[in-house]
Amino acid sequence: MPKTPPKLADKLLRFFLADDRLEEVQGDLHEEYRWQVNRVGERRARWRYWRDVLGFMKPFAIKPRQVNNTQNYRRFANHSITTFPNPIMLRNYFSIAFRQLWKNPLFSSLNIVGLTVGLAVSTFIALYVWHEFHYDRFEPFANRTYRIVSASKYGENEVSFPQLHHSFGSEAKRQIPEVEELVRFSNGFGDVILQSDQNHRFKETNIGYADASIIPVMGLKFLYGDAKTALSEPGRIILTRQLAEKYFGNQNPVGKSLVFDKHFPLTVSGVLDDLPTNSVIQFNGLVSLASMPTLGDRQRHFYESAGFLSTFLVLRPDARVSDIEKKLVTVKAGIKFIDMSANYFLEALPTLHLDARGAQSDARQSLYILLTVALVILTLAVINYISLTTARATKRSREVGIRKAIGGQRSELIGQFFLESFLTTTLAFALSLALLQALFPWANQALNLQMDNRVLAQGPYWALMLGLWLICSLLAGGYPALLLSGFRPAVVLKGSTNWRQSGVGVRRVFTTVQFTASIGLLICSLVLYTQMRFLRTRNLGLNRSQVVALQIDNEMTPQFTGLRNAVRQWAGEGNVATTNTRLFSNAMTMFMKTEKTKKQLMVNAIEVDKPFFAMMGIQWKNRPQGWEKGPVTRELTVYNQTVLKEAGINGNPSQQPAPFKGQSTDGVVVDFHINSLHGAVSPMMLTVVSDTSRSILANGGYLLVRLNPQTNVPDALDQLKQLYDQAHPTAPFDYYFLDDAYNKLYAKEERLMRLFNGFTALTLLVACLGLLGLMTFSVEVRTKEIGVRKVLGASVTGIVVLLSKDFLKLVLLAILIASPIAWWAMNQWLQHFAYKIDMAWWIFALAGGLAVAIALLTISFQSIKAALMNPVKSLRSE
């Protein structure tokens, strides 16, 4: 007997009835069916069943149950979880974020300014470092272009010469089949006078020489002229755009004539676009190397006898560098000017800038230091943002509580706070981008960096910015988002004060880190400054103040005596001297072996006239015989004390054999410096020549004129120029001051000092912004406490001390951490100098004092305001 109700009716029921009613209704229907079967029989029960099922086709039964008991509530909640990028909620987040920014202008601007400055500066540094690390990658054959370096032993020290004689390169190319292409390049020998017409006659530097192959190998880009033929024949010169505009204006100068070194006309065969700044090959103009012997005696002499050419080889792709290096040793046999002991090495073109032999070994190190500083600044800026945001965040705990209470999920809150930091960082990013674009040329100039504007248009720059933006947004948003979204709604809505403590410890650590960094940098800046002042004011053994060095061309030998006499008359007999050396820039160096101690010495050899010693204030140790009696009639050889010490000569030198073989010792002077104080005084040999000597001007010389301290310098220079012009000069009037030249020796340190000053100011600024924010917040939170204290009789001073104490403790801790680190770092740096200061305690005390003073000043504004507030106001507000 089938006791089951009609299946079709059941199907129908299942179809229309709400799912959550099915079980009970069907159950009731089945139970009723059984009962009816027993009462009225199966057939009528089936009829009734159908009628009952159809009876449920009513709106109430079709709708799901809407009853608030716990079981169903959960089901309801699960159905209503919002997918995160819910457009309505997103709009709400945006408007809340903007309202937050708008409502707290102080905090928003502190946040954004801090981030903007930090980002702009660290990006700038990162750009510079990137620029430095990406030298010479753009050339078409950069990966197989090598420079030849010869290394020879002189005594114990190996000296490498990256410049070679012209024949070496051509022989190497002829004899080694793996060499595909040869480029010989020199950026010239000091100044050259160029002239296009009467009005355009200037002294130029970096007018170089090169093979025609430099154009394809270095990938030089032409604005005018034919790249294929530009340097293919002698007598051709290519100019950079800047130089071409200087001489020919905006017109196309190709085919025009340019007179080289007063006598030698060259044809302009091309104009180059600005050279990339990230290349070791830098020049203002290039003369075809083949024409060099025809450009006068001096150039011919250089060409024939000097090693002056950077020699680059482009190797075949399959060539092995070590094999070629071995072959280069055999090449030298076939040519003139050989040093049999020399070894040859190949250095890849991209490595030349930072890793070449003989390059400054600290180049890489200082880049890493810069990168570290950039990271520190970025970290400080992000930390600043985080600590300000979390401090503010506690103010928003109620919002978090309410959002959670009405069903906001934690993930949604995290999303919201991330969105807010994304907004802020994006704003800061846009600003820093603008700042960077606007200040890029200025910053380059102020810091004396050679960096191209073009860097800003390159992919890596934008990739860097994008990466920084993402990382900053994530880092800056992460902690606040997690902290804030973790608030328990019951706790924060009850108004318990516990939540105010959240993140306080972290913020303390942040503030300490910020101040440690800024105090450390402050100490570094102070040490740099003290060392620089020490270098500038140290007695060099030679009086360099108010001395003008007037450059005398080698072709002016006939007029020179007349000019000198005129200058002597004008400036006074004792104020004029002659030398062949550009003091404080580069002195000729010779390798000489001492007779007694058999030491190889690198000796600075300079030629001077007799008045040089008295005029420059150089002290004698042993005066030459008959020095006071009259003018010098023969060449005298004078050494400095260092030579005698190295040569092992004690006592009266004139009664002992000379330090070097074949030389006499006519006198000895007390040590004086003509180079930077990075090194100790080098051994020096001074040749004193008579007034009539011509050898002193063989390669050009310098007339040193000491100006009277009271003289108006521009007037004096004008008068000097008049005297010079009357002597029918062969070169334009050119001079330099010894003081300036000496200071230029420390250009690198000067730049470092400026950078550090900038960084110090910046980190202090960021740290102070952070401190100001924290102080403002701390005062806000404690308004009531301060009110109560005032009512109970606390003094203004007492409250200011109370508020400042916490932060000052952190600053003091920062001083303790920063001092040893800075001491260690600066001690390393000072090792570069042979003459250095001691880091005295007062430097640290001063830095600490400054930091404390600045911190106090920052917080005093808020703390005094809080302390002066009328307690009636602060206690009334509830």
Add this chain to the structure above:
Amino acid sequence: MKRSYLGEFEEIVLLTVAVLELQKQAYGVAITHEIIEQTGRSVRLNQIHAALDRLEDKGMVKSEMGEPTAERGGRRKRLFTVTAYGRRTLQDIQEVRVSFWSRLLNPLNSIGQRDWGMG
């Protein structure tokens, strides 16, 4: 006195629930049979379900699922209980009726009281 309106049929269903919940029998079929038995009306299952739904909306009954039984094909019953609010509503209705009935049975009593009071 303010209370939500309770229809006559709803009142009967509510009363039936109140009676049957003691034996844990306050579910659709049982309520239907009880009402048929007591009132003699022909009541259908869907009407009872609809009334219970309305009562639950008004908060006068609450429900939970009971144990499954064999005669229902292993399906559970929804067992109803009267809430405190429902119980008070029933009492209010009863009181109103009682007060009217007492006045109907002793008409002089209530009027006389008032007159005497006035006088």
